[in-house]
Amino acid sequence: MSRPKAGVSHPVFARLFARCGAVAERLGAGAHRDELLAGLEGRVIEVGAGTGLNFAHYPASVAEVAAVEPEPYLRARSTEAASRAPVAVRVVPGVAAALPFADGAFDAAVASLVLCSVPDQGAALDELRRVLRPGGELRFYEHVRAEAPSLARLQRALDLGWPHLAGGCHTARDTVSAIERAGFTVVACRRFRFRPGVLSTPVSPHAIGRAIRHA
Numbered sequence: 001m002s003r004p005k006a007g008v009s010h011p012v013f014a015r016l017f018a019r020c021g022a023v024a025e026r027l028g029a030g031a032h033r034d035e036l037l038a039g040l041e042g043r044v045i046e047v048g049a050g051t052g053l054n055f056a057h058y059p060a061s062v063a064e065v066a067a068v069e070p071e072p073y074l075r076a077r078s079t080e081a082a083s084r085a086p087v088a089v090r091v092v093p094g095v096a097a098a099l100p101f102a103d104g105a106f107d108a109a110v111a112s113l114v115l116c117s118v119p120d121q122g123a124a125l126d127e128l129r130r131v132l133r134p135g136g137e138l139r140f141y142e143h144v145r146a147e148a149p150s151l152a153r154l155q156r157a158l159d160l161g162w163p164h165l166a167g168g169c170h171t172a173r174d175t176v177s178a179i180e181r182a183g184f185t186v187v188a189c190r191r192f193r194f195r196p197g198v199l200s201t202p203v204s205p206h207a208i209g210r211a212i213r214h215a
Ligand SMILES: C[S@@+](CC[C@H](N)C(=O)[O-])C[C@H]1O[C@@H](n2cnc3c(N)ncnc32)[C@H](O)[C@@H]1O
Pocket: 008, 017, 021, 047, 048, 049, 050, 051, 052, 053, 054, 068, 069, 070, 071, 074, 094, 095, 096, 097, 111, 112, 113, 114, 117, 118, 119, 168
């Protein structure tokens, strides 16, 4: 088995994402993040934290967030955001497929708009499962493969080039099924369209929900 790459470098996309992410926040993503994180408790791991847009939305019942971010520019931005967060957030380097934490170290894990971008979704989900305690929950907020066949066809075609322009992001991944295959039970899942910009139709189908790690 090949070792996962230790880092990620997408300097242009990282800066673009930092701008567009702030706009999407005002157009509805902020409310999605509230929904994503509501009621979380204990020790939480967040993978691919980006600029730290989730941090302001963690409830006070969270004891600590370990936020993993491999991209240097985004890690610097999320470290700044951590200093303003309402809960304790520690930002660390790392990739989703090789998390620098012990088995069962966390009560909950958060994946938001990241399972589209990891090179190997199965490996990332196996790692999230490993660092969660049995019965711990994975919260997810992801853009996903469209249920409408015409848009799903467009997504598959776009995935021949889109990842090269968008920091490794794939549009056609069936992330909710991948979560189930990785040893989780999806206990809540809301699907909706979210289109904050003119180019975002291919990534407009979203899923937000909770999955429980099997024992
Ligand atoms: C679209 S951004 C989303 C950022 C953040 N999660 C959010 O909700 O705003 C995708 C993030 O995934 C990160 N990422 C890409 N490949 C990764 C990997 N292999 N492991 C962990 N994070 C990764 C990127 O650096 C970036 O921060």
